[in-house]
Structure formats: structure tokens, C-alpha cells
Amino acid sequence: MHRRRAWLAFALLAPLCIWLIVTIVIPIAYLVQLSFTTTGIFGTAAEFAGLANFQRILGSERFWQSARNTLVWVIGNGLVQVTLAFTVARLLYRRTAFTRFMQIWIILPWVIPGVAAVIIWRWMLSGIGVVNYGIQSVGLVDAPISFFAQPSIAMATTIFVNSWRWFPLLTVILLAALRNIPTELREAAMVDGATENQTWWHVVMPLLRPVLYVLGLLGTLWSANVFDVIWLLTRGGPSGGTATLPIFIYEEAFTRFRLGSAAAASLFMMMFLLVFVVLFLQYGWGRDLRRRR
Amino acid sequence: MRKVLVLILVVAYGFAFAQTEVRVWHMEQPPYRVERMQELIDAFNAANPDVRVVQEVQNWGDVVPLALGAVRARIQPDILFTIPDFTVTMRATGAVQPVTELAERLDEEHGFLDAAIDPYTYDGEVWAVPMYGMVMSLWYRADVLEDAGIDPPSTWEELLEAAEALTGDGRYGIGIPGSRSLYTDQVIYNFMITAGAEDIFDEDGSIRFDNPETVRAFEMYERLYQYSPPDSVNWIWGDAEAAFAAGQVPMIVQFTVITTFDQQTDEPADNLQVVTIPVPEEGGQRGNIYYSNAAMILTTDEDRRDGAERFLAYLLEPETYGRFLTMEPGLFLPVTADGQDAATFWEDPLVVAYGAQVETMIENSQYGALFGFTTGQVFDEIGPISAQNLLSQVVQQMVVTGLSPEAAVQWGQREMEDAAP
Numbered sequence: 001m002h003r004r005r006a007w008l009a010f011a012l013l014a015p016l017c018i019w020l021i022v023t024i025v026i027p028i029a030y031l032v033q034l035s036f037t038t039t040g041i042f043g044t045a046a047e048f049a050g051l052a053n054f055q056r057i058l059g060s061e062r063f064w065q066s067a068r069n070t071l072v073w074v075i076g077n078g079l080v081q082v083t084l085a086f087t088v089a090r091l092l093y094r095r096t097a098f099t100r101f102m103q104i105w106i107i108l109p110w111v112i113p114g115v116a117a118v119i120i121w122r123w124m125l126s127g128i129g130v131v132n133y134g135i136q137s138v139g140l141v142d143a144p145i146s147f148f149a150q151p152s153i154a155m156a157t158t159i160f161v162n163s164w165r166w167f168p169l170l171t172v173i174l175l176a177a178l179r180n181i182p183t184e185l186r187e188a189a190m191v192d193g194a195t196e197n198q199t200w201w202h203v204v205m206p207l208l209r210p211v212l213y214v215l216g217l218l219g220t221l222w223s224a225n226v227f228d229v230i231w232l233l234t235r236g237g238p239s240g241g242t243a244t245l246p247i248f249i250y251e252e253a254f255t256r257f258r259l260g261s262a263a264a265a266s267l268f269m270m271m272f273l274l275v276f277v278v279l280f281l282q283y284g285w286g287r288d289l290r291r292r293r
Numbered sequence: 294m295r296k297v298l299v300l301i302l303v304v305a306y307g308f309a310f311a312q313t314e315v316r317v318w319h320m321e322q323p324p325y326r327v328e329r330m331q332e333l334i335d336a337f338n339a340a341n342p343d344v345r346v347v348q349e350v351q352n353w354g355d356v357v358p359l360a361l362g363a364v365r366a367r368i369q370p371d372i373l374f375t376i377p378d379f380t381v382t383m384r385a386t387g388a389v390q391p392v393t394e395l396a397e398r399l400d401e402e403h404g405f406l407d408a409a410i411d412p413y414t415y416d417g418e419v420w421a422v423p424m425y426g427m428v429m430s431l432w433y434r435a436d437v438l439e440d441a442g443i444d445p446p447s448t449w450e451e452l453l454e455a456a457e458a459l460t461g462d463g464r465y466g467i468g469i470p471g472s473r474s475l476y477t478d479q480v481i482y483n484f485m486i487t488a489g490a491e492d493i494f495d496e497d498g499s500i501r502f503d504n505p506e507t508v509r510a511f512e513m514y515e516r517l518y519q520y521s522p523p524d525s526v527n528w529i530w531g532d533a534e535a536a537f538a539a540g541q542v543p544m545i546v547q548f549t550v551i552t553t554f555d556q557q558t559d560e561p562a563d564n565l566q567v568v569t570i571p572v573p574e575e576g577g578q579r580g581n582i583y584y585s586n587a588a589m590i591l592t593t594d595e596d597r598r599d600g601a602e603r604f605l606a607y608l609l610e611p612e613t614y615g616r617f618l619t620m621e622p623g624l625f626l627p628v629t630a631d632g633q634d635a636a637t638f639w640e641d642p643l644v645v646a647y648g649a650q651v652e653t654m655i656e657n658s659q660y661g662a663l664f665g666f667t668t669g670q671v672f673d674e675i676g677p678i679s680a681q682n683l684l685s686q687v688v689q690q691m692v693v694t695g696l697s698p699e700a701a702v703q704w705g706q707r708e709m710e711d712a713a714p
Binding site: 040041042044122126127128143144145146147148149150151154234235236237238239241251253254255256257 | 357358361362365382385386387463471472473474522523524525526527532535536539541676677680681682686689690693694712
């Protein structure tokens with residue numbers, strides 16, 4: 001009986017295992033293999049290169065600049081998106097006709113295809129775009145602002161556009177989590193004399209923590225892997241100021257034609273993210289879970 | 294018995310009317326270009342029942358990884374449109390088939406311009422069939438310059454003076470890009486040619502980018518860039534055209550502005566004028582970037598290759614070639630001698646309206662050069678140098694990072710040397 005059950009379990013799990021092997025294990029194995037070869041242009045012959053690709057990557061100023069940019073990008077996006085999402089979720093928390101209307105339409109930036117949204121923003125932020133026209137019309141500035149001229153401004157602008165696209169999703173998730181918190185708990189705190197802010201900070205926030213941990217983990221991984229928004233807005237420029245690791249990897253593979261080095265950089269990035277996940281689970285979410293038990 | 298006969302008849306019928314599918318990848322995305330291409334394909338398919346040409350539209354931004362991936366997966370198109378440096382990259386995959394015999398036959402029939410076919414001729418073969426040429430010139434608003442009492446510039450100093458005089462009141466004297474893009478590569482290369490720095494490689498293939506002529510060209514670009522809009526640091530071709538059409542800049546260095554100007558302004562055609570790229574007062578030479586787009590054949594299947602060759606030959610027939618070129622009137626220039634006289638080209642309404650400008654472009658194309666393809670030899674380094682847009686990165690080192698032209702050019706030399714595959 002037990003053996004039959006075991007076979008049934010294997011049979012049921014087999015499709016998933018095969019799927020994971022085909023979509024994750026084999027590509028990673030291929031990536032590892034590529035990283036030890038001299039593969040240049042995709043599909044061409046290559047030789048064993050030992051650790052040369054890893055040495056090249058670690059000695060590349062562009063790689064470290066991209067790693068720094070990735071850190072700024074992830075932290076910047078995290079701060080902007082969480083702040084926006086929290087603020088809007090809190091505003092939409094109260095049920096009125098307006099908030100009911102808004103909680104449907106707020107998801108609109110998420111619904112617009114990414115490429116279209118980014119191209120629209122690129123035009124709106126250009127020297128002859130509507131944003132410059134608006135701020136010049138109301139007298140805020142005399143000359144058009146160049147949102148992509150300097151690395152720091154370009155990075156801030158790119159973070160803003162990416163956050164604009166992603167924060168509605170976070171808002172909806174947070175709003176759903178907020179609505180799941182029993183109102184009795186907040187009312188009890190208020191009866192005990194807690195102010196609105198104290199109630200949010202000491203009652204609501206701790207109850208939201210599991211959702212925030214999930215968002216923090218997924219959001220970081222998603223942000224770190226964003227390619228389309230940056231590529232379409234700045235192509236990593238100016239002067240590499242917005243080039244994150246995915247941009248670096250793409251360029252290494254398809255503009256510098258060093259697929260082996262690109263594979264090595266991908267492995268580094270995967271390791272960074274794995275270390276982050278482990279630390280996050282160990283000291284963040286995991287510690288919180290252990291404390292709750 | 295009857296069943297066997299029917300089966301034989303069906304199979305024979307199938308063989309007799311079997312169509313060979315020829316897949317064409319091109320990167321002409323605007324809908325009206327796709328539509329014109331489809332019209333030509335439909336006409337070809339109707340006249341050639343044994344071949345069925347199918348177009349698949351890609352874009353220049355993605356085509357390198359897409360094409361490399363397609364070759365790897367053995368699902369590459371039969372015809373792939375290309376430019377010279379992309380051809381070098383694709384050749385490394387081994388998928389590009391020589392088209393020497395076809396090119397020679399078409400050359401006899403139509404007469405290819407040397408500047409169009411030379412960048413595709415090396416290692417004893419021709420690797421792609423030239424299809425249309427593109428040349429950069431200085432486009433300007435005649436009425437704006439006239440109001441300011443400025444003659445069309447023909448020298449660098451005149452260009453600088455004009456750009457300075459035209460800057461003010463929310464307008465910038467000239468629009469030149471500072472972005473990391475192929476567009477910036479192309480614009481700066483115009484100044485390199487006129488400064489005498491058109492050769493990036495020495496005869497032996499070593500990089501000779503860091504030289505006084507190149508520095509001179511970048512110095513000029515830096516001086517001129519101060520009269521360009523601040524957001525030109527992020528411009529690609531369409532942004533420059535939009536700024537020109539919106540009146541933000543009265544001069545731009547561009548392949549063409551005819552369609553945009555005609556569609557987006559109410560100005561008469563005479564207000565749009567074009568001249569050759571200004572040259573330095575001393576030691577300069579006339580020149581501009583020019584290159585032909587071409588078609589590679591990637592199939593080894595005999596039937597498909599035959600279909601592909603017939604389709605390319607059909608496009609270059611003068612009766613169809615003019616219609617092919619005017620999928621974007623005033624941008625795509627003939628690469629064949631008889632194409633330059635094709636009635637179907639000169640009868641297009643936009644070409645009629647802007648005939649003088651088109652003639653200037655055709656004349657400019659005779660002074661054309663393309664980076665990496667000037668010495669008669671083709672070196673593999675041009676693939677990554679071009680794909681990385683290294684010329685434009687040198688521009689960015691000047692206008693964004695603040696390096697001097699000398700230091701920026703030295704940086705470019707190092708990067709180009711490092712680009713060796």
C-alpha cells in the first residue's frame with residue numbers, strides 16, 4: 001500500500017520535476033558551462049577558458065559601476081514604490097464612491113504594456129514634451145529640464161518611471177491586506193486612547209508585516225531584474241549612469257559579443273540575489289516567523 | 294487500383310503546385326513601409342506562383358540577438374536585411390551565404406554604385422545584395438536662416454556662428470545628438486570624415502582612432518553641442534526630427550526630414566533645404582556618412598535560395614525599384630545606375646515636391662564613407678565597435694562626463710582596442 005502511494009506521489013510530482021529540470025536546471029547548467037568558455041558571438045565555436053571570464057568581469061570597471069547602479073536602483077525603487085503604495089493604499093482605505101472608483105483605475109499603469117508606457121514617458125519628458133511644457137508654462141523653470149542629461153538625474157527619472165508602473169500593484173496588494181485586518185483591533189486601540197498614527201504604527205503595521213516581507217522579497221528580485229524600462233529610456237546611459245547588471249549582461253553578450261563573460265556576470269548576479277534571499281529569509285522574514293512561533 | 298491512381302494524382306498535383314516559402318526579415322517598421330513592402334510582395338507572389346514570400350518585421354534594436362538566436366535554433370529567415378557591420382557579425386555564425394554570382398549578374402543589369410557594394414565585398418566574395426542607400430546631410434529651415442540674415446553654412450566656423458546666432462528665445466541653434474546610439478555614431482562620423490579622420494583602422498587592422506584629426510573632429514563637436522538642446526543627450530533619429538518639425542532647432546544633421554517636415558508642418562517645401570556637411574576651413578575634405586542597406590541570404594536550401602534570388606532581383610527592376618525606394622520617400626536612395634533614373638522613383642509625389650533636396654542627397658552620396666569600411670579591408674573588430682556604439686560613447690565622455698576631447702579620444706582608443714573579439 002505504502003509503495004503504491006509512493007509511486008503515485010512520484011508520478012504526480014514527475015511532470016513538475018521535469019518542468020523544473022527543463023526550465024531551470026538545464027539553463028543554469030548551460031550558463032555555468034558557457035561561463036568557462038571563450039564563446040563570443042552566440043552560436044559560434046568556443047574553447048575552454050578556465051576562470052578568464054570571471055577575472056575579466058571582476059576587473060571590469062563597467063561591471064562594478066553596474067553593480068553599484070543596481071544597488072541604487074533596487075533601494076530607490078523600493079523606497080519610492082513602498083512610500084507611494086502605502087500613501088495611496090491608506091488614502092483608498094476609507095470606502096467612498098471616489099475610492100471605490102480609484103481602486104479600479106489605479107491599476108491602469110500596470111495594465112498598459114510596458115514598452116508603450118515607457119515610450120510615452122520618454123516623449124513626455126523630452127525637451128518638447130508635455131512635462132517641460134507644463135512646468136515652463138506655470139513659470140517653475142525658464143528652460144526645459146533635461147531629465148536624462150546627467151547620470152544622477154537620469155537614474156532618478158528612470159526610478160520614477162519604473163515606480164509609476166509598479167506601485168499600483170503594490171497598492172492593490174497592500175489595500176487587500178489592510179482590508180483583511182479586523183476593524184475591531186483598530187477600534188480597540190482607539191478606545192484605549194491611541195492616536196490615528198499610533199494605531200497605524202503599532203497595530204496595523206505589525207499585522208501587515210507578512211505581506212510586507214513577501215513584497216520586499218519579490219520586489220527586490222523583480223527590481224534587480226528589470227531590463228525593459230531602463231533599456232528603452234536610457235540604454236543604460238548617459239555614460240553608464242543607469243546601467244544595472246541586466247543591462248551590463250545584455251551588452252556583454254550582444255554588443256561586445258562576449259557570451260562567456262556575460263554568462264559569468266549572470267552567475268555573479270544570481271549569486272548576489274541568492275545571498276540576498278538567504279540573508280532576508282534568515283534575518284528578516286525568517287526571524288520574524290521564528291519569533292511568532 | 295483507382296485509389297492508387299487518385300493518390301498518385303494528388304501527390305503529383307501537390308508537387309506540381311508546391312510553393313517554396315521565402316521568409317524575409319527586414320527592419321522597416323513604420324506601417325506605411327510595411328504596407329508598401331507587402332504590396333510589392335503580393336505582386337511578386339502573383340507573378341511567381343511557385344514562390345511565396347512572407348515578410349516578418351523586426352527592429353534594429355533587437356535584431357542582433359534575434360538573428361543570432363534564430364541561426365542557433367536553425368529557424369533563420371531566408372533573406373535578412375542588413376547593414377555592413379551587422380553583416381560582419383552575422384558572418385561569424387557561418388549562416389551567411391555568398392551572393393557573388395547574383396551580385397555580379399545584377400551589377401551587369403543595373404550597375405551597382407561602388408560605395409554601395411564595396412562594404413559587402415571582402416574575402417573574395419560578396420556577402421549581401423545592396424538594396425538602398427542612406428546619406429547624411431545638414432538640413433535647415435531656409436526661412437529661419439533667411440530671417441536671421443544667415444547664409445547656409447559651408448564651413449565649420451560658419452556652422453558654429455550660425456548655431457550661436459540662432460540660439461535664444463527658447464530655440465537652439467542646431468540639434469546634434471549626445472546619446473549613446475547609432476544616430477550619434479553617424480553624426481560624429483560626418484565631422485570625422487570632413488576632418489580627414491575617416492579611417493578607424495590602419496592597413497594592418499590596428500586601431501588608429503587616437504590621432505590629431507579625430508581630436509579635431511571631437512573638439513568641433515563639443516563646441517557645436519553647446520548650441521544643441523540639453524535633452525539631445527538622449528536623442529535618437531525621431532527625436533531630432535520632432536525637434537526640427539516643432540521649430541525647436543532650425544538645423545539638424547540627419548538622413549532625411551522630408552516626410553516629417555511634410556506631414557507635421559504647414560510650411561512650403563522650399564522652407565526645407567539641405568546642404569552637404571560643412572568642412573573645416575583648413576585641411577578639410579568634403580564627405581558624409583553613407584552606407585547601403587543590403588539583403589543577406591541565409592538559406593542553404595536550393596529552392597528557397599532560388600526564390601530569394603528571384604525576389605531580390607525583382608525588387609531591383611526599375612519598374613518596381615522606385616516603388617520599393619519610395620516606401621520612405623527621400624530617405625532611401627537608389628544604389629543602382631538605372632535605379633537613379635527610375636520613373637517610379639521620381640514620380641512619387643513627395644519626391645516631386647522635394648526633388649531639389651533629393652538631388653542634393655544623391656550628389657552627397659557620392660562623397661560617402663562608413664566607419665570601419667574605408668580601407669578596402671574589413672576587420673572583425675568593427676562588429677563590437679559598432680554594436681557598442683563606441684563613437685557615441687566617446688561623445689558622451691565629453692558632453693556628460695566632462696573629459697576633454699583629447700582624453701575622450703584616448704578613452705575611445707582603449708575601448709576599441711579592448712573590443713577585439
